[in-house]
Amino acid sequence: MHVAEARHPAMAAQPRRRETLAVYADLRWPIGTGIYNVMEAYISRAPSEIEIESLSVAGGVARPLTPLALRRALRAHSSHEGVFWNPGFVPPAGSLPERLQSVVTVHDLTHRHFYGRTHRIYYDLVFRALYRQCAAVVCVSEFTRNEFLEWSGMPSDRVHVIVNGVDAAYARNRETLDYPFPYVLYPGNRRSYKNLNRLIEAFGASGLERSGIRLLLTGNPDSSLVDHARRCGCEAALAFTGVLPNEAMPKLYRGALFLAFVSLYEGFGLPILEAMASGVPVLTSNLSAMPEVAGQAAVLVDPLSVDDVATAMKELGRDHVWRAKLIARGYERVRHFDWDESAAKLWSLVDDVGSACGKSR
Known part of the structure; x- marks a missing residue:
């Protein structure tokens, strides 16, 4: 064929x-x-x-x-x-x-x-x-x-x-999915190297929940992640998108406060670019290919350190000036891909x- x-x-x-x-x-x-x-x-x-x-x-x-x-x-x-x-x-x-x-x-x-x-x-x-x-x-x-x-x-x-x-649809899009709360976004699967348990722990330690901010994961609810969030004291702030069609992803990104993508390993890390093209600040890992893709346009953290991730999340959630600088750098960085x-x-x-x-x- x-x-x-x-x-x-x-x-x-x-x-x-x-x-x-x-x-x-x-x-x-x-x-x-x-x-x-x-x-x-x-x-x-x-x-x-x-x-x-x-x-x-x-x-x-x-x-x-x-x-x-x-x-x-x-x-x-x-x-x-x-x-x-x-x-x-x-x-x-x-x-x-x-x-x-x-x-x-x-x-x-x-x-x-x-x-x-x-x-x-x-x-x-x-x-x-x-x-x-x-x-x-x-x-x-x-x-x-x-x-x-x-x-x-x-x-x-x-x-x-x-x-x-990166798909041009991310840069063209100006719409969101109109969630009734501000959110930190993690888009992707839930394999062990995606480091989601530490991400949830860091979110719980960041204090962002007290500002009404939620941690939003793509896909359907996962009982093990919900249980982990309960142990971390942030169960009420953990949310799931359910299954979304591809065409909804630019809207999901555009509405995010920032991207939290703290994997232990990536051969590339496409969500980093998708967020940058969407005008969204990026928090990512200092391991494997992620620094190479992000350049100077993202906050890089040690993904093995919950404290390191939590501190960066707290700053990104509250510092509007810092987010604006990262957004500008992201628009420039994404032009190289x-x-x-x-x-x-x-x-x-x-x-x-x-x-x-x-x-x-």
Whole structure:
């Protein structure tokens, strides 16, 4: 099945090669996930010479046997010159024909750090070898590239940094969701490295609840988090958005007092940019890729220190002048993360890999 997506106007008039390049892609990433949003941003900006075809792949999108399923799906195209592109992190199993090479995006190595011993072993024994067979690996930050290179042993000239951008909808939007209370926002999943227990403890210690401010988390209520908030004395100030559609997210950000994103690990940290584009101050961690993304436009804290996080939350909740300075810096910072520029780099890399495939015939 061919992907028939509207081409982004900034990319439509930029022919890069005389012949069409077939790009076979695994496009099954679920709507609402970060990988889906990245995938859509790239597809909508693909030049007309890039013909993207969605592979018919059996099984889950990121299960242990997915590399084998990808290889089986690619066999149907083994006689054609082209490139396999995965906007996610899963490479195909085994070597591919010379005329069909792989480009895979690695967003982070969380599976090695936070998903248990089995995931780590699988990455070390299976994924590491498969990545080495790719023509190119794209990392979303210098932090991720450095970590990936050290772990994989892959030649550095085949590992590239192409940063994420931020959807223009965040900067365009001026509406909010009209919550009847001011709120500190955490948008994201609830995996252990997101550090939500310490975030709740810090909010409880900040005293912001006494000013009527709530800590608002995306998604449905979580009994373990509610219990933790009760132990911290801030249960009444913990709120949940429920499941929101993608188009509601800019409104959710715009209404926030500030973003609290104090993860222990991120390969990038897209909420940092989404908040900045929305005119919202950012509180984030001084670990992994977050300082790289935030630059000087956010408050950086030690995410392991509840006192450090609580002090910063208290200041951001009460100092209007400081928030205004951070908002101005955020607007400037977010200009360095442009989807048009990133898409041009990605498709240029894919084109280079495709050209190399043609020369190898």
